[in-house]
Amino acid sequence: MQVTPELLSAFPSLKPLPPATLARLAQESEVRKFARRGVVMTAGVREEFVCFLFEGRLQGVDFTIDGREVGLYFVEPGDFCGELGMFDHGPQPEFVIALTAVVTVFVPMESLRLVTMENPMLLKLLGQRLAARVRQLTRQRSLLGLPNISQRVCCQLWLLVSDDARQHLQSSVINNPPTHMEIAIMLNLSRETVSRVFQILQTRNIVRRDGTSLLHVSDSAALKRLADGSEEL
Amino acid sequence: MQVTPELLSAFPSLKPLPPATLARLAQESEVRKFARRGVVMTAGVREEFVCFLFEGRLQGVDFTIDGREVGLYFVEPGDFCGELGMFDHGPQPEFVIALTAVVTVFVPMESLRLVTMENPMLLKLLGQRLAARVRQLTRQRSLLGLPNISQRVCCQLWLLVSDDARQHLQSSVINNPPTHMEIAIMLNLSRETVSRVFQILQTRNIVRRDGTSLLHVSDSAALKRLADGSEEL
């Protein structure tokens, strides 16, 4: 399918590029759609594209030697993934799979590399991105160190709460929350355990579900206390 | 203490820089020594230096909210740490502590940033470094996903084995192996559990200790089988 420069400029990281550059990139890029559970990027393969997510939600996952799934991060619309090879030409370290039906734009890595030569700003942005990724991985790693399981779940939930709800301890809504299974995979837990923690949170009126696509966090303050360990479940 | 350009050029990443640049950097840098268990970098603080390790061994660690220590990575002589702020001016995400007495060279981040402007090569190298860090964090994360504890320990040990011993399945030696405690912290285990796994490995003549500073891996093939799960302990 045809990619227009307008489509590309919908992505915050590409928006600041000069129109001519966008036009050229658009020519070389392609739209790809994936069904739920589709494999967007394959681990161990030298992917030659950076994948920009237009619609839907992606997850970076890995598999342990014995086949167990390990959740690494989520990708939201407007964001991108598979950029690691931009820096070291190495293979994609983890799988990226579609959690919902998704629409993506694949931009060839080599073209993007050329663009970074002329636009140090983009290079800088990529660097910041990568740094953010390291920070996220580090935070996630320390989350896994928590010996208390419900605290782990609450911390993860807390990370999904929007920034200003976090700041002001307001009640808030998480859109398209991950399934219990997806959370379990992120936190090295079994699905049942996550389910049980949610059960307690719901009976305590701390969170409330509303269909599959909404999760109300009614009592942010309590969630925060549970997340930082000042209160036990 | 005075830093000489020669000292700086001992670091592979700085070696390719022009002598004039090295001389300038040397002027602005300083040698810092730390005792075992000394805090080299503090989490949450905007450290204004990149720390190059000359002698000894460092470990990146984090602490969970409840105070449990979480091991992230090791830094060996010639390598550096604390470079994340180079990319996003953000705070240091994790602590770096000295596992042994260490000698480091602190190079001001701002000076280094100026140098990267004139030396894209250094910038590229930093990018590769960061990419490698992401890969390492990802690998470590999937290690933590292993439900079988002894496999986890064996995998970690396997990562400590030198590359060519890994390739040719030769017996080899690990210098200054981490203590059981350090391994436990890396792998989210208790010290006792690591101890028990080592006990089994030793009675099976797969590894053998030789003082505190040497660990012989006598049966690399067996260690590999245990690491990849084709054999159970």
Add this chain to the structure above:
DNA sequence: TTAGCTGAGTGACTACAATCACATAGTAGC
């Protein structure tokens, strides 16, 4: 030599999360 420290080895006990095996609820497709 002795004291003091850190690292390592080990048994007993226990808590707790995984697993299994279901039931039930929602949703999406036809």
Add this chain to the structure above:
DNA sequence: GCTACTATGTGATTGTAGTCACTCAGCTAA
């Protein structure tokens, strides 16, 4: 509306790693 999934909820059981409480070994520094 019916069917087929996928997601979720829940009890019973069990394995296993954490914890505690020691001992012992090795190093270093008075």
